[in-house]
Amino acid sequence: MAEIDGARLLQRLQTLRSFGATGSGVVRPTYSDTDMAARAWLVEQMEAAGLDAMIDGVGNVFGRSKNPGPALVLGSHSDTQPTGGWLDGAMGVMYGIEVAHALRDDPTTAHLAVDVAAWADEEGTYNSCLGSRSFVGEFGEADLAATNVHGESVAEALERVGVADRPTARFEPGRHVGYVEAHIEQGPHLEDTAMRIGVVTSIVGISAMEIEFAGEQNHAGSTPMPRRRDAGVALFEFGVRLRERFESLAGPTSVWTIGNVRLEPGAESIIPGRAWCVLQFRDPDPEVLRAFEAAAMELAAELTAAGPVDVTAGLARASMAPVAMDEELRRNLRDAAADRAAGAWVEMPSAAIHDGTVLAPHLPCAMLFIPSINGVSHDFSEDSHHEDIVLGCQVLADGVVRTLTQS
Amino acid sequence: MAEIDGARLLQRLQTLRSFGATGSGVVRPTYSDTDMAARAWLVEQMEAAGLDAMIDGVGNVFGRSKNPGPALVLGSHSDTQPTGGWLDGAMGVMYGIEVAHALRDDPTTAHLAVDVAAWADEEGTYNSCLGSRSFVGEFGEADLAATNVHGESVAEALERVGVADRPTARFEPGRHVGYVEAHIEQGPHLEDTAMRIGVVTSIVGISAMEIEFAGEQNHAGSTPMPRRRDAGVALFEFGVRLRERFESLAGPTSVWTIGNVRLEPGAESIIPGRAWCVLQFRDPDPEVLRAFEAAAMELAAELTAAGPVDVTAGLARASMAPVAMDEELRRNLRDAAADRAAGAWVEMPSAAIHDGTVLAPHLPCAMLFIPSINGVSHDFSEDSHHEDIVLGCQVLADGVVRTLTQS
Numbered sequence: 001m002a003e004i005d006g007a008r009l010l011q012r013l014q015t016l017r018s019f020g021a022t023g024s025g026v027v028r029p030t031y032s033d034t035d036m037a038a039r040a041w042l043v044e045q046m047e048a049a050g051l052d053a054m055i056d057g058v059g060n061v062f063g064r065s066k067n068p069g070p071a072l073v074l075g076s077h078s079d080t081q082p083t084g085g086w087l088d089g090a091m092g093v094m095y096g097i098e099v100a101h102a103l104r105d106d107p108t109t110a111h112l113a114v115d116v117a118a119w120a121d122e123e124g125t126y127n128s129c130l131g132s133r134s135f136v137g138e139f140g141e142a143d144l145a146a147t148n149v150h151g152e153s154v155a156e157a158l159e160r161v162g163v164a165d166r167p168t169a170r171f172e173p174g175r176h177v178g179y180v181e182a183h184i185e186q187g188p189h190l191e192d193t194a195m196r197i198g199v200v201t202s203i204v205g206i207s208a209m210e211i212e213f214a215g216e217q218n219h220a221g222s223t224p225m226p227r228r229r230d231a232g233v234a235l236f237e238f239g240v241r242l243r244e245r246f247e248s249l250a251g252p253t254s255v256w257t258i259g260n261v262r263l264e265p266g267a268e269s270i271i272p273g274r275a276w277c278v279l280q281f282r283d284p285d286p287e288v289l290r291a292f293e294a295a296a297m298e299l300a301a302e303l304t305a306a307g308p309v310d311v312t313a314g315l316a317r318a319s320m321a322p323v324a325m326d327e328e329l330r331r332n333l334r335d336a337a338a339d340r341a342a343g344a345w346v347e348m349p350s351a352a353i354h355d356g357t358v359l360a361p362h363l364p365c366a367m368l369f370i371p372s373i374n375g376v377s378h379d380f381s382e383d384s385h386h387e388d389i390v391l392g393c394q395v396l397a398d399g400v401v402r403t404l405t406q407s
Numbered sequence: 408m409a410e411i412d413g414a415r416l417l418q419r420l421q422t423l424r425s426f427g428a429t430g431s432g433v434v435r436p437t438y439s440d441t442d443m444a445a446r447a448w449l450v451e452q453m454e455a456a457g458l459d460a461m462i463d464g465v466g467n468v469f470g471r472s473k474n475p476g477p478a479l480v481l482g483s484h485s486d487t488q489p490t491g492g493w494l495d496g497a498m499g500v501m502y503g504i505e506v507a508h509a510l511r512d513d514p515t516t517a518h519l520a521v522d523v524a525a526w527a528d529e530e531g532t533y534n535s536c537l538g539s540r541s542f543v544g545e546f547g548e549a550d551l552a553a554t555n556v557h558g559e560s561v562a563e564a565l566e567r568v569g570v571a572d573r574p575t576a577r578f579e580p581g582r583h584v585g586y587v588e589a590h591i592e593q594g595p596h597l598e599d600t601a602m603r604i605g606v607v608t609s610i611v612g613i614s615a616m617e618i619e620f621a622g623e624q625n626h627a628g629s630t631p632m633p634r635r636r637d638a639g640v641a642l643f644e645f646g647v648r649l650r651e652r653f654e655s656l657a658g659p660t661s662v663w664t665i666g667n668v669r670l671e672p673g674a675e676s677i678i679p680g681r682a683w684c685v686l687q688f689r690d691p692d693p694e695v696l697r698a699f700e701a702a703a704m705e706l707a708a709e710l711t712a713a714g715p716v717d718v719t720a721g722l723a724r725a726s727m728a729p730v731a732m733d734e735e736l737r738r739n740l741r742d743a744a745a746d747r748a749a750g751a752w753v754e755m756p757s758a759a760i761h762d763g764t765v766l767a768p769h770l771p772c773a774m775l776f777i778p779s780i781n782g783v784s785h786d787f788s789e790d791s792h793h794e795d796i797v798l799g800c801q802v803l804a805d806g807v808v809r810t811l812t813q814s
Contacts, residue, residue, distance in 0.1 A: 017468045023571070034677045035698070038427050098778070166721075175607060185629065186626055186628070186629040187628075187629030187630060187631070188629075188630070188631075189627065189631070191720070204628065217781075218582055219594065219758075219759065219784060219785060220662065220666060220687060220689075221594075221611065221613070221665040221689050221758040221760070222593040222594030222595075222758040222759050222782070223591065223594060223782070224594070224595075224596070224660070224662065224663070224759075225662055227595060227662075229663060230664070232646070232666070232668065233646065233650065233665075233666050235643075235646075236642070236643045236645075236646030236647050236650075236665075237646075237647055238643075239639070239640065239642075239643030239644075239646075240643050240647045242642065243643075250632070253631070254632070255627065255628060255630070255631065255632055256632075257627040257637070257675075257676070257677075257678055258643075258670075258679075259627055259639070259670065259673065259674050259675045259676065259677050259679055260641075260670060260673045260674060260675055260677065261639065261668060261670055261673075263665075263666065263668055264668060266666065266667045266668075267666050267667060268615060268666050268667055268687050269664075269665075269666065269687060270664075271664055271666065272664050272666055273664070278675045280627060280628075280676060282628050282674050312620060317697070323485055351626075351628040351629040352626065352628045352629050374562070374628075375625075375629070376631070377626060377627060378418070
């Protein structure tokens with residue numbers, strides 16, 4: 001097996017971190033000057049690893065192996081959250097470059113084809129996963145019109161950064177036999193169980209529902225309790241009863257969250273006439289997602305029937321379906337993990353969305369996790385142990401070699 | 408008994424309405440140009456009713472009877488809510504002027520002393536009830552420093568409107584034997600029970616508590632349910648359980664409201680790390696207020712002990728104590744109501760705060776209510792039937808005569 005160069009990997013990660021470094025964290029939003037400078041540097045690194053690299057027409061950095069296929073695509077995203085960490089996305093891109101580099105330098109693997117991608121805007125500064133959507137031909141008008149918090153559209157941003165007229169990297173069905181992404185876990189499971197490698201079984205599906213409560217606004221002093229139609233009271237009731245219902249329907253890894261609520265008019269001396277919240281839930285099993293959605297609708301209908309507040313529930317947007325990881329890619333990653341991290345690897349679903357959610361309907365996908373310290377991500381304090389970072393890259397390299405030499 | 412002039416009363420009310428008229432409502436915030444123009448016109452009307460009138464050093468309009476005491480003070484406030492109705496406050500001021508006018512014109516009552524007040528800023532554009540506080544010597548530095556939404560202080564406003572150097576009307580213990588305020592009910596009780604006059608027994612006390620929930624902010628996808636410390640979930644639980652507790656402690660007219668909540672950071676994909684709400688409650692019985700406060704504290708402590716979120720509860724500011732209306736003034740109003748509205752009057756507490764809350768610790772106070780159509784106030788649609796407006800004024804006049812002829 002080809003051996004990766006851990007020192008080179010860590011050095012490249014630290015250099016990428018310097019683009020937008022802010023304390024221990026990184027601020028590198030999509031299409032910002034720092035993001036585009038990082039992408040130009042990524043092109044150089046991919047070229048140094050032996051790839052033909054370019055920034056494409058939507059800002060993806062794509063490095064294509066000079067070897068004929070079959071090829072695996074490795075990668076992740078190089079943009080960050082508004083106040084992000086140094087590894088989320090960045091690590092998967094650097095793993096791709098290091099694996100391509102290491103395989104090119106080993107005579108036994110120099111003939112294998114690894115393409116590397118740094119997808120644009122996975123974090124949704126403009127519109128989540130737009131780079132991977134472009135790769136599979138699902139980038140459209142809605143993406144071009146999407147805006148960042150400053151009101152700049154993707155179309156305007158692509159003109160500003162000078163890539164609007166470029167070709168885009170596209171999925172090549174005859175060449176690309178799979179996509180493998182490595183990522184920090186962004187949760188506590190691996191650390192809690194003293195595991196060092198997670199082989200992802202599926203990426204969860206996600207649904208968001210808006211719940212609306214229509215009561216009657218009135219004076220909080222002179223309106224007797226029996227006459228009130230307090231939308232806030234109904235919201236509290238919904239929150240408590242939802243929890244009981246969802247607990248009875250939940251799978252082992254189900255999660256649900258009410259992260260945002262609003263009472264109107266939101267004044268101390270006025271009975272809330274309207275209330276609103278967003279309920280988000282995630283599960284690897286589409287049946288559980290459907291059961292949660294139905295339970296929320298049913299609870300809204302029951303509360304409306306009981307009165308005095310009308311409660312309505314509906315999907316805030318189309319759900320993202322769960323996607324299963326490819327069995328053959330998973331097996332090769334399992335075998336590589338068993339070889340390099342015996343007794344310290346585990347299979348697990350991904351509770352966060354990744355570009356694989358977009359890609360999996362088009363080509364076989366797999367993911368590899370390493371532990372997040374304290375389970376933290378999307379925060380300046382995000383970090384992982386260096387030995388875990390190096391180990392994960394070696395397991396990925398071995399899995400890639402296993403896959404490409406079996407094809 | 409002196410008879411009031413209903414047509415003159417309604418005409419004056421319509422004229423006062425024209426200062427700041429906006430559709431069917433009125434926008435006349437304290438110390439605005441329209442408010443000061445209305446006060447200048449009120450001085451003229453008080454003079455026409457035979458009083459020595461002035462705008463005082465805090466903007467109160469005070470009309471002093473030329474007769475020696477004992478005197479009753481009648482009145483209310485002439486400022487409005489940001490989007491107010493035409494009767495809230497205005498009606499009580501016009502009742503005072505009409506009663507003074509009618510008593511002056513009737514030879515049997517012309518010797519009686521009625522002073523009339525239009526208090527400044529009852530609605531709290533700057534600081535609630537500052538005019539009545541000035542009257543009883545409780546106006547201080549905090550009032551001068553209070554600001555409106557534009558950041559103007561009371562001190563600046565009094566300079567701007569040109570009254571800062573004037574004397575202020577003050578409570579005269581040897582002369583003033585009581586204060587009587589008429590007001591629209593601002594609730595549905597009189598209309599619901601087909602009553603036309605409410606004799607107020609007490610003005611409720613009011614307490615506001617801030618409840619804080621301290622959990623742990625985290626990723627809404629990758630944080631397992633058992634590991635969460637969701638401040639929003641604790642808020643919902645508090646809201647539901649509070650309702651059960653308060654229902655078991657409530658008096659017949661107790662009300663409580665959570666009108667304002669906040670989840671932090673308030674994002675769909677982030678578990679709320681902190682939550683906050685304001686709980687307001689009102690009751691005429693100070694024991695009930697104390698029991699509610701203790702129950703909220705106890706519930707917070709129980710939720711904290713049960714975990715996983717820390718809940719703390721404390722008064723947002725000093726409570727306003729309930730105040731009882733004076734028994735002799737109440738009896739005279741009851742007798743007047745029985746005479747003019749037999750079978751259509753009732754005793755009831757006031758669930759809204761009024762200037763009487765400030766005045767009652769210093770001199771005997773009473774209040775008279777007439778029905779609000781649909782129980783609405785603090786809204787452009789606020790209204791009352793004209794025959795109720797006229798009836799209320801006559802009952803007030805009769806009650807005043809009964810009181811001053813018995814003294």
